[in-house]
Amino acid sequence: MDPIVDVSDLKKTFEPDIRAVDGISFHVERGEIFGFLGPNGAGKSTTIKILTTLVRPTSGTARVDGIDVMKNPAAVRRVIGYAAQEVGVDDELTGRENLRLSCRLYHMPSGQIDDRVKELLKTVDLGEAADRRAGTYSGGMRKRLDLAAALIHRPKLLFLDEPTTGLDPQNRRALWDYMKSLNEEGTTIFLTTQYMEEADRLADRLSIIDLGTIVAEGNPAALKADIGADVVEIAFKEDGHRDLQARARGVLEGLAGVTGVRDYEDGLAVYARGGSALVPHIVRALDGAGAEISRLTLAGPSLDDVFIKHTGHKMRVEEVRPPSRTIYGRRRRRTR
């Protein structure tokens, strides 16, 4: 079957010269949950806005369900559902009124509206709060209402832009469950996230995006397996000492079984097959090199490691956005 999203060499440059998306290509298969993982400012939202017809790309092509988003945006809009990062909920209307409004905007015959709204309120557990103004909702409730609004017309393809950012673990897990059951019912989901755990749990396949380019692609298990090793993270007592770090690195790279050594925060990350057996050797080797260890952790590879491996830096999750006036107002409401 043809992919439901097909993107080729997509670029978006904002004036004066910010390359938000710098020549990315990827596709999303029908029926899967596809994750777009990356830090703030990586180009996730820009990509999703191009695919949802909100932003025109500078160059490249993007097709959704076989339709070119530039040539026929109106047809694309009928196929997709979109829940933005900003949560487009009208605070002065109740939850029910918000959904009724969405039904009308999607041209649902009026006879079906009441039933559909009731059904959706139940799906996202907002039945009891349905007749309260959305302005009184918590961040999690707002997200759920927004998700329900995106589902009105039973879209084949659902775009969720950082659906769980700013939510507490309980609400996050609830949203994960909704997404999974939606997907099981046949909805393809395109999800952006800056949470490794979220991508790991939900995505059938994912692309890792950093600074506007895709640095890795595949299913989470394969990406992790690709690291081919356990990860030993080491911090040194004299931290940040360059000579010492270089010396330690030299020693570690010479050890049998070590597949790679990378800078990691102020220490080093050592990738090694059979890491646990190797730990004593690492300790001894570093001892011999005169590098005192302050902390050593051993872990199976995580998506964190995948990210570090492909970008050379750790992904920073930023909960607080740059303080722009309008975004501040939004955040305050969302986190209430």
Place this chain on the structure above:
Amino acid sequence: MSGENVLFESYVVFGRWIRKTLRNPPFLFFSLVQPIVWFVLFTQAFQRIADIPGFQQMTGTDSYLTYFSAAVIIQTVIASSMQSGMGMVQDMESGFLDKLRVAPIHRSSILTGKVASDGFRILLQTVVILILGAALGVTIASGIPGLLLLLFISAAFGMAWAGISMFIALATRNSEATLMISLITTFPLLFLSTAVMPKSFLPDWVQTVATYNPLSYVADAFHTLVISGVDWSVLGSALLVILAVGTVTYAGATVLFRRTVSS
């Protein structure tokens, strides 16, 4: 997609705004308290203007209250229409505009539905002022047809004037700037028109400004309808002026709106 759809979609957008408006306490304040304040304070303070020789000849009434009712309507319409763009900015800031842009609707209905709701809001506010005026003793000389004409002109003028606020809103994308700039640029026009004072009572330079001030034509239309009766030459020029203002403001606002929604 057909023309019928645009109408339906505009109606849906319209309904949303009306619901929001009626739920909004500041709206009730603006529509009730402010006209009362204007009616009572101004007409008390300036009551004696009607005693100035020539007032009655010139205006056709011996009541400043009656004359001033046109100014109260215009003032309320200006204040109300200046809020028009604010709603659009709020939608941009909250992300609701993006929700509308992703929906399978004609994007033009986002603007037409909003403007129609501004017109309807202004219509309601005008009705409130007329009821207030009637309670204070203002009678409408032109009767029921005149009353309907007055409501029509008020709503049409409000929608045309709302285009200024919409233009500023789409240009600045900032709600405070929208309100401040709109009020500062349009409010003084009220006092440089014939709404508050008969033309010949005004200083020479103000008379000159008043001649070219669109508000004077709207005020004259209201005065005619309230004080004397239906005079189509006065009403005709008011409608032409409103049409001209609306054409200019929406030509600008539509260009900016297209840019905003299409990106």
